[in-house]
Amino acid sequence: MQKVTLIPGDGIGPEIAESLKEIFAAAKVPIQFDQVEAGQAILDQTGSLVPDNVYQKIEENKIAIKGPITTPIGQGFRSINVSLRKKYDLYANVRPVKSIPGLTTRYQDIDLVIFRENTEGLYIGEEHYETDDHNSAVAIKRITKQGSERIVKSAFEHAKKHGQTKVTVVHKANILKLTDGLFLETAREVATSYPNITMEELIVDNMCLQLVTHPERFQVIVTMNLYGDILSDLCAGLVGGLGIAPGANLGDDLAIFEAVHGSAPDIAGQDKANPLALIYSGINMLDYMGLSDYARQIENAVLKTVSQPEHRTADLGGQLATSAFTQKVINYL
Ligand code: NAI
Numbered sequence: 001m002q003k004v005t006l007i008p009g010d011g012i013g014p015e016i017a018e019s020l021k022e023i024f025a026a027a028k029v030p031i032q033f034d035q036v037e038a039g040q041a042i043l044d045q046t047g048s049l050v051p052d053n054v055y056q057k058i059e060e061n062k063i064a065i066k067g068p069i070t071t072p073i074g075q076g077f078r079s080i081n082v083s084l085r086k087k088y089d090l091y092a093n094v095r096p097v098k099s100i101p102g103l104t105t106r107y108q109d110i111d112l113v114i115f116r117e118n119t120e121g122l123y124i125g126e127e128h129y130e131t132d133d134h135n136s137a138v139a140i141k142r143i144t145k146q147g148s149e150r151i152v153k154s155a156f157e158h159a160k161k162h163g164q165t166k167v168t169v170v171h172k173a174n175i176l177k178l179t180d181g182l183f184l185e186t187a188r189e190v191a192t193s194y195p196n197i198t199m200e201e202l203i204v205d206n207m208c209l210q211l212v213t214h215p216e217r218f219q220v221i222v223t224m225n226l227y228g229d230i231l232s233d234l235c236a237g238l239v240g241g242l243g244i245a246p247g248a249n250l251g252d253d254l255a256i257f258e259a260v261h262g263s264a265p266d267i268a269g270q271d272k273a274n275p276l277a278l279i280y281s282g283i284n285m286l287d288y289m290g291l292s293d294y295a296r297q298i299e300n301a302v303l304k305t306v307s308q309p310e311h312r313t314a315d316l317g318g319q320l321a322t323s324a325f326t327q328k329v330i331n332y333l
Helices: 013-026 040-046 052-061 080-087 145-161 179-191 204-213 225-239 276-288 292-306 322-332
Strands: 002-007 031-035 063-066 092-098 111-117 127-129 137-139 166-171 198-203 220-223 246-250 255-259
Touching (some): 002 052, 013 276, 013 322, 031 052, 052 063, 063 276, 092 225, 092 276, 111 145, 145 179, 145 220, 166 179, 166 225, 179 198, 198 204, 220 225, 255 276, 276 292, 292 322
Parallel strands (some): 166 198, 166 220
Antiparallel strands (some): 092 111, 092 246, 127 137
């Protein structure tokens, strides 16, 4: 049986990870979770947010699924999520955004996926003060041809594999002529290898407008790190919120699946969190592993559950606790 590293994380992480484990067990998914701890609780015990055994297990099993991890503010900590992506060169942050049938939001029929470059841009952490009085600060945005090429290629390959006809490249090259200009130029070059797929170019501010007016017209979106981060929260809001938004961090030989949301300290430990985002991340992980029969079985059970308003958690307008929602999904399985 294939092993998958499970990192529950902190905040609502342990509650939603429990839900994932119970649902996978009920569906008899042929994987074994290799669980390791990271986050605030383990920091208090060991002085390290991510102990060495977490890295060992990620490297050993090559596939991991993780809950959110709180980044302590103002104590010199770098985000664990950003560090993991960098360390393992997980350059593609893939975030599918899909309307859930029966779940009424302002929009219907949204089915798009965001490919966010995950290792470059403004997230490289190179910032400094320009003056001794600290009244002027600078952040460096790094864009490389190689980094741009591989993320755009991933987006086009995804479109090709799923029979989609359009890839939208999001940029601000009218202002950031060198960095975003390089990304856009590289995208244009990559696109020439995919004659059956149209490449659409949109400036990021216009993209925001288009997404809140006509989101159903997008299929595959590819963009740089910061724009991708912001657009994916915006898109999560279009289909029902952070509680249902899954994600994956993919490299060439290692993958970490995780929900888009954070550790939600305001509801942690209260059995209120929606576990769907992590469950959908798990479903996408099963597809990635070639276990699509199990993925569809769980997805169908989830859809049957959520289609009934009384079978939803509070963030989706329902009243179910995390544990009760989990039981409903298991009943459908
Ligand atoms: P957040 O995503 O944790 O919460 C934003 C809002 O959405 C809160 O009102 C929260 O209750 C709600 N929410 C989030 N997930 C939910 C769920 N599954 N069910 C129901 N409601 C949900 O964002 P915030 O507050 O900005 O970040 C909190 C902490 O999480 C920070 O320390 C941040 O660094 C960390 N974080 C970690 C991430 C990760 O590990 N991948 C990603 C984003 C943030």
